[in-house]
Amino acid sequence: xQDTIQIIPIKQIKEIRQGDNLSHIIAESLQQxxxxxxxxxxxxxxxxxxxxxxxxxxxxxxxxxSSFAKHIAKNHKKxxxxxxxxxxxxxxxxxxxxxxxxxxxxxxxxxANAGVDESNIGNNHTVSLLPQDPDASAEHIRSGLKKITGKxxxxxxxxxxxxxxxxxxxxxxxxSSGLEVLQDYRxxxxxxxxxxxxxxxxxxxxxxxxxxxxxxKTKKIPAAIIRGYSYSPSSTKAKKLIRDAKTDLxx
Amino acid sequence: xQDTIQIIPIKQIKEIRQGDNLSHIIAESLQQxxxxxxxxxxxxxxxxxxxxxxxxxxxxxxxxxSSFAKHIAKNHKKxxxxxxxxxxxxxxxxxxxxxxxxxxxxxxxxxANAGVDESNIGNNHTVSLLPQDPDASAEHIRSGLKKITGKxxxxxxxxxxxxxxxxxxxxxxxxSSGLEVLQDYRxxxxxxxxxxxxxxxxxxxxxxxxxxxxxxKTKKIPAAIIRGYSYSPSSTKAKKLIRDAKTDLxx
Numbered sequence: 488x489q490d491t492i493q494i495i496p497i498k499q500i501k502e503i504r505q506g507d508n509l510s511h512i513i514a515e516s517l518q519q520x521x522x523x524x525x526x527x528x529x530x531x532x533x534x535x536x537x538x539x540x541x542x543x544x545x546x547x548x549x550x551x552x553s554s555f556a557k558h559i560a561k562n563h564k565k566x567x568x569x570x571x572x573x574x575x576x577x578x579x580x581x582x583x584x585x586x587x588x589x590x591x592x593x594x595x596x597x598x599a600n601a602g603v604d605e606s607n608i609g610n611n612h613t614v615s616l617l618p619q620d621p622d623a624s625a626e627h628i629r630s631g632l633k634k635i636t637g638k639x640x641x642x643x644x645x646x647x648x649x650x651x652x653x654x655x656x657x658x659x660x661x662x663s664s665g666l667e668v669l670q671d672y673r674x675x676x677x678x679x680x681x682x683x684x685x686x687x688x689x690x691x692x693x694x695x696x697x698x699x700x701x702x703x704k705t706k707k708i709p710a711a712i713i714r715g716y717s718y719s720p721s722s723t724k725a726k727k728l729i730r731d732a733k734t735d736l737x738x
Numbered sequence: 739x740q741d742t743i744q745i746i747p748i749k750q751i752k753e754i755r756q757g758d759n760l761s762h763i764i765a766e767s768l769q770q771x772x773x774x775x776x777x778x779x780x781x782x783x784x785x786x787x788x789x790x791x792x793x794x795x796x797x798x799x800x801x802x803x804s805s806f807a808k809h810i811a812k813n814h815k816k817x818x819x820x821x822x823x824x825x826x827x828x829x830x831x832x833x834x835x836x837x838x839x840x841x842x843x844x845x846x847x848x849x850a851n852a853g854v855d856e857s858n859i860g861n862n863h864t865v866s867l868l869p870q871d872p873d874a875s876a877e878h879i880r881s882g883l884k885k886i887t888g889k890x891x892x893x894x895x896x897x898x899x900x901x902x903x904x905x906x907x908x909x910x911x912x913x914s915s916g917l918e919v920l921q922d923y924r925x926x927x928x929x930x931x932x933x934x935x936x937x938x939x940x941x942x943x944x945x946x947x948x949x950x951x952x953x954x955k956t957k958k959i960p961a962a963i964i965r966g967y968s969y970s971p972s973s974t975k976a977k978k979l980i981r982d983a984k985t986d987l988x989x
Binding site for chain 1: 740741742743744745746747833835836838840847848898901902903904905906907908909910919920921923937938939940941943944945947948950951952953954959964967978979980981985986987988
């Protein structure tokens with residue numbers, strides 16, 4: 488039976504630059520807290536530092552906006568070069584209204600501005616893009632930490648998104664390595680002996696949301712450990728959390 | 739700065755019946771675990787046991803389905819009396835396709851089947867409805883626990899819902915008492931001195947999702963404590979998490 492879970496913030500992670508070795512930096516920061524990884528720990532890392540390490544930062548001075556981007560920017564009161572990058576990261580515009588662009592990214596994620604973000608970058612003329620393959624990024628961090636620490640971990644990469652019908656944003660899993668992202672209770676009996684009907688829990692999204700509680704936006708804590716959560720090791724990826732267009736009522 | 743958070747499952751909660759005093763039962767179960775509440779603990783309780791305690795259970799033998807309910811039931815291969823109850827709990831049908839009904843409930847929640855559920859009730863001819871006023875339910879449990887334990891707590895009532903675009907379900911907050919459900923970082927500076935643009939975090943939803951990690955569906959753990967999370971005490975309610983129709987692009 489599941490026992491108490493801990494959510495441990497990893498503090499004092501330095502500002503990340505392109506080419507930085509995240510596994511190394513995270514292991515070192517944890518050590519400075521007099522802590523170390525244990526087997527089966529889940530490391531949750533925000534997209535922002537992964538994008539920085541992978542150089543997914545664009546200097547807006549290098550961007551030439553299209554006429555469509557200029558038109559949208561005027562309506563949305565935004566920088567046309569920023570809009571240009573959003574459009575480049577977009578496979579399909581899902582909604583465009585109230586000054587908001589909801590995009591389907593090339594990965595298949597549906598989120599505001601195709602995940603292109605201008606906050607928290609050490610220069611106000613740059614924007615950050617989502618990692619090109621967040622599942623591969625998670626796998627890369629996990630194998631790096633395996634080498635450094637010898638521990639068997641799972642890694643989730645999170646981003647902060649809004650939701651239809653609900654106010655506020657929560658963290659979602661955009662990349663994952665080492666754990667089953669969906670826990671399937673279908674076919675099992677509930678405690679009263681009845682078949683559970685619809686019980687497919689998006690574990691990786693819940694882990695991302697839980698980790699946000701120790702991160703906050705202004706606290707400079709871009710990573711956290713979830714310890715004591717009993718999960719199924721698996722090679723499935725966060726991509727599996729993207730709903731198939733055929734069963735999606737809200738395309 | 740936020741430190742380590744614990745998520746503590748409350749085990750051995752007995753099967754709840756109409757009229758049961760949840761505050762008393764939860765405090766007792768916790769005591770059996772050799773634990774007790776501490777000031778600022780957040781108690782997360784699943785909707786299911788709140789609905790049971792409040793008698794929000796309908797015996798389908800007492801239900802006469804309308805002709806619309808019969809028609810829908812035939813297409814959806816469901817019990818027409820179950821559909822009848824879903825329609826009674828529905829203010830507006832948001833989508834009806836692929837055998838799924840997405841309703842706006844009288845509370846304003848948008849979720850499958852208006853939150854009417856047939857699993858986990860000790861009799862397969864009953865369905866459970868959402869509490870009539872989940873914020874009031876949360877307040878009731880919180881003040882009950884204040885009397886029993888003398889501790890200042892916050893209470894969140896959770897339900898398990900699917901999401902557009904994503905596979906799987908996560909827990910959401912449908913009721914809340916004692917904490918600010920939305921943490922507003924707008925107007926603050928990020929660690930690099932820039933204005934945070936869109937940073938309104940749905941804390942109560944993240945707490946509900948985090949608590950689900952110790953609950954699971956088959957483990958008979960309908961309540962958990964989140965300890966060590968630094969929140970703003972507030973009289974705001976989970977109702978505040980319902981997005982206004984005017985700014986919702988996915989009605």
